[in-house]
Amino acid sequence: MTARLEQLRRCHFAVDLGAARTRVYVKGAGLVVDQPSAAAVNTRTGALIAVGELAERMKGRTPSYIRVVRPVSGGTVVDIDMAQRMLRHLLGDRIRRTLRRRPGLRAAACTPHDADPLAQRATIETLVGLGARRVELVDTLIAAAVGCGLPVERPEATMILVCGAATTQVAVLSLGSIVTAERMSVGGDAVDHAIVQHLRHQHELMLPSQSVRPLQLALSGNGLTPHGPESTEIHGRDVATGLPRSVKVDTAAVRHAIQTPLTAVLDGIGKVLRGCPPDLVADLVDRGIMMVGGSALLPGLDQMLRQATGMPVHIAERPDVCAVQGLGAMLEGKIAPLALNPLAT
Template sequence: MTVSLEQLRRCHVAVDLGAARTRVYVKGMGLVVDEPSVAAVNIRTGALIAVGTFAEQMTGRTPDHIRVVRPVSGGTVIDIEMAQRMLRQLLGTTLRRRLRRKLRLRAAACTPHDADPLAQRAAVETLVGLGASRVELVDTLIAAAVGCGLPVEQPTATMIMVCGAASTQIAVLSLGSIVTAQRVPVGGDAIDRAVIEHLRHQHELMLPSQSVRPLQLALSGNGLTLQGPVSTEIHGRDVATGLARSVQVETAAVRSAIHTPLTAVLDGIGRVLRDCPPDLVADLADRGIMMVGGSALLPGLDQMLRNATGMPVHIAERPDICAVLGLGAMLDGKIAPMVLNPLVG
């Protein structure tokens, strides 16, 4: 763990700045913000037009003088000023006033595994600009494992896979620490692009980017399994004419398109298992893999992992908010540290 539990108990607010969504947990209040990490800006005046869900709905629908931006990419803040402006608006006036009353406001934030010093500094500066006097950084893998109830403090192996929008993080944990981990630059966005490219090349159909995820979830319950329908009707825009058109798409072909980018994730799991001590790998044969993150719900992903690894694969109850809930549990003192006292004699 990056910091001690005692330091985290002194924090007042926890922030998970993700590429897809921003989540804020306030001590004593719970989860207060869960919105897309998106802002819309008037490039002529620099004024902030909208943030969160409303800004995301503007994607691809704005005039030339309004630009929709994402200040976070791959769990790393790439535009500190815009991230601060977005957070201020998401928190709202009432909540900001309440936090300002805290003497020496402390904040905790998730950072991707093996985040470089510049990425860590960007996260710290973002929260310092909002009034935090001290910022504690916690590895996303640890926070997510705590949030989904894994026994991370025990001397047994637990394997977690954080499926984000821009990347997938895989780790084996034991005794509250990361034994071995890999970060794969493939996430939900790459899978979305694979579906869009498949429809474009095979059916000459353009699908709006905002329609890809609902389409995948619909296919999950309507055909993206071996027992589901052979084909599904999809609506989009014809590449040549620009007119609306419907096509029958074979669900097996969509499965194949999704499988292609996920081979990198399978390679990452293989590298983690190869680097893991044999005793811990034996534990994992029974416990399996716990999937968290918004992209954990992608259709067919859990079954593909079962088939490829032969291990049990579980999806957390609330996979999208596990990381911020884990930080919140640490802030609230719900996690008891395992104390290893040195032996005398």
């Protein structure tokens, strides 16, 4: 963790800038923003038309001069100016006025594990542009572990899997620090892309981007598992004619199509376990893996990990907001630091 708990307690608000959603926690007020990380821009004038949910609904439905952009990719700000404009509108005038009244405004933000200095700098500059005088950075893995109630401060192993839209991060934590960790460039978007490509190649059907997640839910009886429904009917556009068409999709074929991105997640888990001390691995036999992040709700993902690793796999109560809730707990002083008093000689 790059920021000490004492510094975080002085912060006034916290931001979790994700590739899929942006969340803002204000000290004393709780979670005030939970919106998609999307903005609709008029390319002729540069004017911002919509942000959040409205901009997300406009994706794929706009005329040529309106473009829906995502200023955040993989937890990293790729367009600082657009990220600042998006955050200003998501916060609204009332919250911004409240924050501006705070003397020496401080902010906290999540950063992906092993984020390079340029990515960290982009996050800091984004929040400085909102008026923050100082920005504290917290590793997403630590924040998510705190947010889902894992005892990260104890000398015992806890394993967390942060399933994001663009990246997946996995780590073993002990004594409030990361022992071993890996970040994989696959996430919920990669699974969505694999499903879309499967339908295009096998059924010559183009599926609207906003229909991928409902399709995953439609395929869930017991999830994307052998015990789920054998097939389901979906609607899309014929590749050749452009006309609307319905097809029956074999769920076994869909499960096979998403194996490639999910295999990368399994490889990352194996690499973390191989780099972990044996004593900590022994702790994980009973504790297992805690899944957080929006993509943790992908039907059947927890069961697949359980079968592949032989370890218990749990999904947090509200996996999508664990990281920002963890930041909020640190801001509110709900986390007690581990006291290691030197022995007297």
